[in-house]
Amino acid sequence: MAAVFDRPSLRQRAAPMFRGFDGPLAFAVFLLACAGLLTMYSSGYDHGSRFVDHARNMLLAGFIMFVVAQVPPQRLMSFAVPLYVLGVGLLIAVAVFGVTKKGAKRWLNIGVVIQPSEILKIAMPLMLAWWFQKREGQLRPLDFIVAGLLLAVPVALIVKQPDLGTAILVLSAGMGVIFFAGLSWKLIAPPMILGLTAAVLLVVFEPRLCADGVSWPLLHDYQQQRICTLLDPGRDPLGKGFHIIQGMIAIGSGGVFGKGFMQGTQTHLEFIPERTTDFIFAAYSEEFGLLGNLCLIAAFIFLILRGLAIALEASNLFSRLLAGAVTLIFFTYAFVNMGMVSGILPVVGVPLPFISYGGTAMVTLGMGLGILMSISKARRLVQS
Template identity: 60%
Template sequence: MEKSPVKKIQSIFFSLFSGLDRQLGLILLGLAAVGFFTFLSASQNTPVQITDELRNLALSFVVMWLVSRIPPKWLEMGAVWIYSLGVALLVAVAVFGLIKKGARRWLNIGVVIQPSEIMKIAMPLMLAWYFQKREGLKKSWDYAVAVIILIIPVFLIARQPDLGTALLVFAAGLYVIILAGLPWKWILPFVAIGVIGILLIIIFGGTICAHDVVWPFVHDYQKHRICTLLDPSSDPLGKGFHTIQSMIAIGSGGFFGKGWFQGTQAHLEFIPEKHTDFVFAVFSEEFGLLGNLILLALFYALIKRGLAISASAPNLFTRLLGASVTLIFFTYAFVNIGMVSGLLPVVGVPLPFISYGGTALVTLGFGAGILMSIHRHRRLVQS
């Protein structure tokens, strides 16, 4: 008996989404819905921006679906080529890239692209491939080689300068190196140095900032961000404006928030970059602490599900790749919420699936697609 049109449509629909992880898909849809409704308020119903955001979200999910159909073995085979292409494009940016707002981050190849975004995916791919090849043979120098693989693109991105993206790429690679079995005796000294450095900045940073001391190896804008973090009121109408206004918005939301479209800080234009980097301040003002707890629960569920998919992956490459991609989602959320709340310096990191954006959403969609691919092909990959 021939199927009815409705059943044919249902059959096509289920075949398109067969094998995808439903839990992960629902979590991502939840985050995208929260992001879109927050964006409606932040953009004040600007039709062009709303259309752009819908297009970006749709493109992100299409990329996720396409990547989910790619077997992890193909990703492993293409890892070196993708990494090499990313580094080559970063070198091209350094030589003849486009300069906007004092930064050389873009390349015109018929269309304008930002090659550093490629490295957010290329870095964990490359290092997961490297440690897969060295499985069972790892020695100390293998980790040194991995660090070199990591440092080259991070250096090229940091000198553009683009501290936010450099941080994310560094974190993506570092997660792979640590998960691959980096000995604790190598990790602890760097943790100790980091803790001591943070304490010194907290104790003496205010004095150094007040006397305008030159900081070695640090750009002026990076120094200003750290000084502003320590004391936003030192430049309330300049470098500290972002932090002060976002903290006011978060605090004024209370427990239940002011209500959708009722945020005064956002609608009176006090929050800068309110639909991109500082969208969390808009969300906090309108939905309050209760909304924040729900949002954090969604991110927790995303990270938990991603790690569960990674843990059940059949070989070292997919386990390292999946865990690194998942922890990148964590890093995005942690850094963005931290900087908007005044706990971390402002570094221009978007909130995953919440902030408006094109390239970042596509990158996040690619990462989600990798997790979907690992889940979908987990029985087909031989360990």
């Protein structure tokens, strides 16, 4: 009888699963999730079941975060090679017999239609963090070259689909690991200077480079048009430039305090294209104004700083590199989305974390948050 009464309660059995959870990180996610639900309700309440689906996707991401957080970092490291090989293999399968939609071959039908490039957003930093962990204390220039090749293969396959937005996210995650592993500034500075020089020359010679009949090497026509439209949206105000122009109008019309919740005219009169996905930041800006934007940006900065703090406090090289790269993914998502909607970056298919509608992206975010929680939890449990 004593054994029956001594059995631990459900609360006592569940407590270890929550022990060590990172409170500041969870608070940042809570703030962004609330902003996402408010914005999605306003911009998507008359758009089918977008709000309900968005809430469901958030719950799914939260469940995934909770499950992944239970996996110790050392166990996560064992998934690096299999997940990377699986992801690259599926990308090759997409190139051979993938599903084509709207001129892009990005999907694979395996009974259900999947987009394998999403796997690499997590698999890439996992693989490179594993690679540098195995060579801790004996890094040579050759190790960085191999890491570059491991990164180049999936990025090239994704660019070929073409899917520039996902390629940018995978590239930034991989470059984050390589940079945090100790890549010399002597190798980083020249490409950055070259890129800035190219951007300046592009702005200066835009009338000639974007003239009709001029074709750029290495870029698809639609990619060239996106860059030219960014430089001068008025070139095609009812076509390629429509997205950028309407996004800037919505952001500007919000003013300092915004028009108020559900009062956005550009949004509800359907001038903003993709108002629940890629351009939802424009809808948010119109209703909540500059002050709302500053609050949203502050929440993202808080999330990113907390992720970097977790990386700095991690117990081994693998955890530090992985946490740093995952944090950089969140930064890239937010920076690229806000930049393209504001007209300072070309339009690419990158959602705004927690705000934009999208089940696949939400799953990826949930996995990333779970990884950060796992690394933070492992450190806290060691200290306790």
